[in-house]
Amino acid sequence: xNQPDNDVLAAVRFDANGLVPAIAQxxxxxxxLMLAWMNRDAIVETLAxxxxxxxxxxxxGLWRKxxxxxxxxxxxxxxxxxxxxxxxxxxxxEGVACHTGRRSCFFRAVRDGALVEIAAPLVxxxxxxxxxxxx
Amino acid sequence: xNQPDNDVLAAVRFDANGLVPAIAQxxxxxxxLMLAWMNRDAIVETLAxxxxxxxxxxxxGLWRKxxxxxxxxxxxxxxxxxxxxxxxxxxxxEGVACHTGRRSCFFRAVRDGALVEIAAPLVxxxxxxxxxxxx
Numbered sequence: 038x039n040q041p042d043n044d045v046l047a048a049v050r051f052d053a054n055g056l057v058p059a060i061a062q063x064x065x066x067x068x069x070l071m072l073a074w075m076n077r078d079a080i081v082e083t084l085a086x087x088x089x090x091x092x093x094x095x096x097x098g099l100w101r102k103x104x105x106x107x108x109x110x111x112x113x114x115x116x117x118x119x120x121x122x123x124x125x126x127x128x129x130x131e132g133v134a135c136h137t138g139r140r141s142c143f144f145r146a147v148r149d150g151a152l153v154e155i156a157a158p159l160v161x162x163x164x165x166x167x168x169x170x171x172x
Numbered sequence: 173x174n175q176p177d178n179d180v181l182a183a184v185r186f187d188a189n190g191l192v193p194a195i196a197q198x199x200x201x202x203x204x205l206m207l208a209w210m211n212r213d214a215i216v217e218t219l220a221x222x223x224x225x226x227x228x229x230x231x232x233g234l235w236r237k238x239x240x241x242x243x244x245x246x247x248x249x250x251x252x253x254x255x256x257x258x259x260x261x262x263x264x265x266e267g268v269a270c271h272t273g274r275r276s277c278f279f280r281a282v283r284d285g286a287l288v289e290i291a292a293p294l295v296x297x298x299x300x301x302x303x304x305x306x307x
Contacts, residue, residue, distance in 0.1 A: 067201070067202025069204065115281065116278040119271065119277045144254070146250065147249065148249070152179040155251075
């Protein structure tokens, strides 16, 4: 483990499950793409490889974003918040971030008194995964 | 409780503590300001009042952002992610979001192998709070 990993890991306050929420934001447009979780190993791997790796709570293991779908997130910068309990990942998202085939996971908004979809899928989930589920 | 609240609350998957993470993003610049947590009451109050109200995990109660510091967040739009387990709040932030006096809580970044501060306080915490702590 090299020095930046030590700096970062010392600054991060992991929760009782050893996880910290990580916000992925497209580095140039500012679009918030998704939120997922990271453990220590996911942070170390992401910093070492430059490709974002999360921890999948549903699968209970490392989740290399795009390993199934090809929708890789290239890390541009990793930031830590004031309390150390949230990360912000500035990324360059290949294709779409959301497993529904939309660019961002935040495609539902409260507008005029109703929760409505504000973005359509750019690709079909079947194209992304076949029978798989994770991004 | 009116209809949009019902729509939203039905779409949200609260965690075992009855909470959901909420990302606050400045609506016009795209800057990610902070991440905090909301419970059902915080969502209902935020939608009703148009001013962002979180749930403070450290205090165990509703946290009306800016009630002490004056650094209010006006809600522009509330979005729900694909799985319903994260909210994105597009806000108009008065002053600064961070209790350290910085515009954003994400003021530390890994650059050139070290975790460095990339933004300075715009106001002092003493100006914001006196002896208080929450935003």
